Amino acid sequence: MLNPQLEACLQSVQKPGRYTGGELNSVVKDKDSIRLRYAFCFPDSYEIGMSHLGMKILYALANAREDTWCERVFAPWGDMEEQMRKRGVLLYGLESGDPIRDFDLIGFTLQYELCYTNMLNMLDLAGLPLESAERTALTPIVIAGGPCVCNAEPVHAFADIFLPGDGEEITNTLIDLLIAHKEKGSSKKEFLLAASKLPGVYVPSLYDVSYNGDGTVRAVTPQGDAPAKIKKSVVRDLDAMFFPESFVVPSVEVVHDRAVTEIFRGCIRGCRFCQAGFIYRPIREKSPETVDRQCRDICLSTGSDEISLCSLSASDYTKMEELLTRLVAWTDDEKINIALPSLRADNFPKELMEKLSGVRRSSLTFAPEAGTQRLRDAINKNVTEQEMLSTARQAFEGGWTSVKLYFMLGLPTETPEDVAGIAELAQKVVDEYYANPNKPKGKGVTVSVSVSSFVPKPFTPFQWEPQDTREQLEEKQRGLFSHIRTKKISLSCHKTQTSLLEAALARGDRRLAAVIKTAWEKGCRFDGWDELFNFGFWEEAFMEHGLSVAFYANRRRDCGEVLPWDHMDYGVSKEFLIKESKKAGENETTPHCRVKCAVCGADKLNGGECDARCKGLV
Amino acid sequence: MRAVRVWFKKEGRAKYLSHLDMNRCFTRAVRRARLPLWYTEGFNPHPYLNFLAPLPLGQESAAEPLDMKIEGEITGAEIEKRLSAVLPEGIEVTAAADPADEALSIAMAEYGVSLLFGEGRTAAAFAEKSGELIKSGLLTAEKTGKKGRHKVQKQINICEHIFRYEISASGTVCSLKATLPCGSQSNLNPSLMISALKRETGLAEELITIRRIRLLKEDFSEFR
Numbered sequence: 001m002l003n004p005q006l007e008a009c010l011q012s013v014q015k016p017g018r019y020t021g022g023e024l025n026s027v028v029k030d031k032d033s034i035r036l037r038y039a040f041c042f043p044d045s046y047e048i049g050m051s052h053l054g055m056k057i058l059y060a061l062a063n064a065r066e067d068t069w070c071e072r073v074f075a076p077w078g079d080m081e082e083q084m085r086k087r088g089v090l091l092y093g094l095e096s097g098d099p100i101r102d103f104d105l106i107g108f109t110l111q112y113e114l115c116y117t118n119m120l121n122m123l124d125l126a127g128l129p130l131e132s133a134e135r136t137a138l139t140p141i142v143i144a145g146g147p148c149v150c151n152a153e154p155v156h157a158f159a160d161i162f163l164p165g166d167g168e169e170i171t172n173t174l175i176d177l178l179i180a181h182k183e184k185g186s187s188k189k190e191f192l193l194a195a196s197k198l199p200g201v202y203v204p205s206l207y208d209v210s211y212n213g214d215g216t217v218r219a220v221t222p223q224g225d226a227p228a229k230i231k232k233s234v235v236r237d238l239d240a241m242f243f244p245e246s247f248v249v250p251s252v253e254v255v256h257d258r259a260v261t262e263i264f265r266g267c268i269r270g271c272r273f274c275q276a277g278f279i280y281r282p283i284r285e286k287s288p289e290t291v292d293r294q295c296r297d298i299c300l301s302t303g304s305d306e307i308s309l310c311s312l313s314a315s316d317y318t319k320m321e322e323l324l325t326r327l328v329a330w331t332d333d334e335k336i337n338i339a340l341p342s343l344r345a346d347n348f349p350k351e352l353m354e355k356l357s358g359v360r361r362s363s364l365t366f367a368p369e370a371g372t373q374r375l376r377d378a379i380n381k382n383v384t385e386q387e388m389l390s391t392a393r394q395a396f397e398g399g400w401t402s403v404k405l406y407f408m409l410g411l412p413t414e415t416p417e418d419v420a421g422i423a424e425l426a427q428k429v430v431d432e433y434y435a436n437p438n439k440p441k442g443k444g445v446t447v448s449v450s451v452s453s454f455v456p457k458p459f460t461p462f463q464w465e466p467q468d469t470r471e472q473l474e475e476k477q478r479g480l481f482s483h484i485r486t487k488k489i490s491l492s493c494h495k496t497q498t499s500l501l502e503a504a505l506a507r508g509d510r511r512l513a514a515v516i517k518t519a520w521e522k523g524c525r526f527d528g529w530d531e532l533f534n535f536g537f538w539e540e541a542f543m544e545h546g547l548s549v550a551f552y553a554n555r556r557r558d559c560g561e562v563l564p565w566d567h568m569d570y571g572v573s574k575e576f577l578i579k580e581s582k583k584a585g586e587n588e589t590t591p592h593c594r595v596k597c598a599v600c601g602a603d604k605l606n607g608g609e610c611d612a613r614c615k616g617l618v
Numbered sequence: 619m620r621a622v623r624v625w626f627k628k629e630g631r632a633k634y635l636s637h638l639d640m641n642r643c644f645t646r647a648v649r650r651a652r653l654p655l656w657y658t659e660g661f662n663p664h665p666y667l668n669f670l671a672p673l674p675l676g677q678e679s680a681a682e683p684l685d686m687k688i689e690g691e692i693t694g695a696e697i698e699k700r701l702s703a704v705l706p707e708g709i710e711v712t713a714a715a716d717p718a719d720e721a722l723s724i725a726m727a728e729y730g731v732s733l734l735f736g737e738g739r740t741a742a743a744f745a746e747k748s749g750e751l752i753k754s755g756l757l758t759a760e761k762t763g764k765k766g767r768h769k770v771q772k773q774i775n776i777c778e779h780i781f782r783y784e785i786s787a788s789g790t791v792c793s794l795k796a797t798l799p800c801g802s803q804s805n806l807n808p809s810l811m812i813s814a815l816k817r818e819t820g821l822a823e824e825l826i827t828i829r830r831i832r833l834l835k836e837d838f839s840e841f842r
Binding site: 002004007008010011015016017019020021022023024249251252253257300301302303304305335 | 631632635636638642643645646647648649650651657663675676704705706707708734825
């Protein structure tokens with residue numbers, strides 16, 4: 001049952017179903033029979049967090065342990081935050097309704113930089129001091145994982161431990177260690193020292209950072225015998241890896257409510273702007289048998305009518321045909337749809353498309369990313385105009401009437417011709433539609449062009465690049481608008497302020513922790529939501545700490561500069577990234593990993609193995 | 619194909635699920651329960667589910683009727699058992715049987731409302747003043763109605779829509795029982811009545827529970 005204070009909150013907020021818990025398949029345990037309580041926090045709304053696969057896996061994984069009870073926590077929306085503060089309701093776990101302040105472990109998943117203020121807000125709503133140093137007791141220990149942890153420096157002060165890489169194995173190891181130390185009565189310091197000895201664990205308080213006069217990092221120095229380099233965790237065998245047999249079924253509508261499983265982790269493509277393409281290396285595939293079994297389990301336990309096969313580039317899965325044959329054998333009868341996000345435009349066989357013909361037709365999406373072949377080569381997005389247009393033609397022949405195209409502005413080496421190329425490519429897609437003799441009568445085509453701003457990220461060949469300034473980006477956006485001459489093309493551009501902040505936080509150093517805290521104090525929350533984003537607060541926060549957004553976002557770094565994340569080891573070597581960066585400058589492409597191994601170095605984290613290579617396709 | 623009327627309770631945390639949430643929730647539940655349902659034959663087949671008297675968000679119910687179409691042999695008891703196992707906390711199927719009455723014969727609903735006040739005197743004052751207001755025969759409220767396709771605000775006199783009521787206070791709790799119109803012909807959300815009473819009395823509760831107790835036909839007999 002809900003307590004009366006919480007109930008009073010719920011009666012005054014929008015969509016109270018987000019805050020009640022009690023969903024089907026949520027896990028409730030007897031408090032007295034467990035040894036560790038874990039609050040898994042997603043620092044965004046319920047609707048976003050409940051769509052996230054990683055959280056589903058780690059929630060089930062922790063709850064599969066008899067000694068642990070893991071609960072879900074999401075960021076309350078503004079109206080709920082106000083009610084909670086007014087009525088003194090502390091942030092609670094959805095399963096028990098108990099304040100997470102009393103839990104042993106609090107975990108955050110940091111999926112994007114713009115959720116940092118939500119992490120702070122959640123700690124505050126929990127009634128906990130924001131900074132690791134102010135939380136002196138052993139528990140709760142605050143940990144964080146997710147892609148942002150590849151450069152956790154801007155939030156180093158708030159978590160006790162970061163877990164770079166795959167969370168499936170290290171979570172269990174860390175829980176074991178914490179239980180042991182809790183029962184031994186260790187101090188927090190003793191526990192952190194022990195944890196820092198585990199591979200895949202980064203304890204930021206055990207490192208000192210010094211700066212040069214120009215504000216760049218001079219050195220990151222480990223204290224005592226903390227490792228100089230922290231290796232990310234890698235799960236070697238995805239078939240043997242833990243995967244839930246059931247998902248919590250959200251009671252209110254969320255962004256993605258479907259049975260989802262990964263078909264592989266990592267990517268062979270090496271698009272130079274894409275952080276995910278590098279930090280999740282090496283590529284590891286799941287067998288069709290495993291994927292099929294996992295989909296069945298989830299559909300049975302949740303009643304889901306849609307399966308989503310998740311990866312960074314679905315058409316690179318080597319056993320897609322076998323997998324679809326297996327799936328279609330039972331999903332048709334069960335009236336279950338199969339969704340394949342992240343399909344590339346160039347290599348998806350028509351026959352496979354037909355296998356999916358029962359699937360509801362949404363619009364078709366391509367991500368050419370850049371407007372000209374020259375720039376696509378520079379960013380190593382190895383897809384040609386011919387390939388895109390022929391896929392579009394096939395789609396139009398198959399009855400599609402709308403196409404979405406994703407591009408980025410501000411990519412390194414971009415020229416005005418590249419910007420104009422975006423409009424030209426979109427126009428060619430429109431022309432392709434009208435060239436189809438069998439186009440539906442009286443129906444026009446819609447080509448939606450969505451343009452974001454390029455954000456340079458750590459562990460990519462572009463990590464040294466300056467981001468275009470806001471003025472440059474806005475100038476390019478205006479230029480692009482002027483090139484569009486038809487109403488068949490609808491163009492939308494992302495807000496440049498958001499991308500600017502994202503760029504500053506992504507490559508930030510430890511000094512940004514104070515900036516983030518100040519921005520939060522000024523009222524920043526849900527920065528990823530356009531309607532709540534307040535760039536003015538952020539600018540003030542940077543200024544109050546004598547820092548500038550431009551230093552982090554718009555400055556070109558020298559290859560020799562110590563980067564704030566240099567002590568993190570994500571497998572891909574710096575030499576490889578430098579080589580790729582040079583090739584970008586010469587518009588030279590790198591073939592994908594199955595054509596030729598680019599010797600990125602990621603396989604060393606996986607015992608020298610890489611699925612791109614063991615397929616005999618070196 | 620035959621129709622089955624499923625009766626369920628909606629209590630506790632589940633009362634914060636909206637009507638759309640309920641639809642999604644039962645769609646998933648019937649799939650999980652593997653009920654032999656009839657699917658619509660359109661482009662996007664889905665099971666036919668008809669909530670006869672959608673409940674406003676935040677209200678509880680002791681007995682909500684839901685009609686489904688079954689294709690195949692299955693007993694009411696089996697439907698009840700299988701569904702109950704796959705619903706979220708707070709939703710419990712209490713019966714599944716052939717429909718006795720036409721869906722359109724729902725005319726009224728009986729509600730139990732309990733208001734928790736800060737102190738006993740407020741609860742008593744609220745009960746007393748509310749009784750007088752209802753007896754006076756004039757208690758206005760704004761209601762969103764439809765005129766053609768447009769939404770319009772209209773003034774209604776709530777007293778004209780109250781078929782039966784009882785109001786009393788005990789300690790800090792004021793209890794109100796009311797029979798109000800419910801259905802497609804005429805409908806009055808009890809929270810509209812409560813907010814009119816709060817406005818007129820100038821008193822506000824700390825916590826409120828609204829519970830639909832049963833659905834009635836025109837002649838005050840229970841809808842089944």
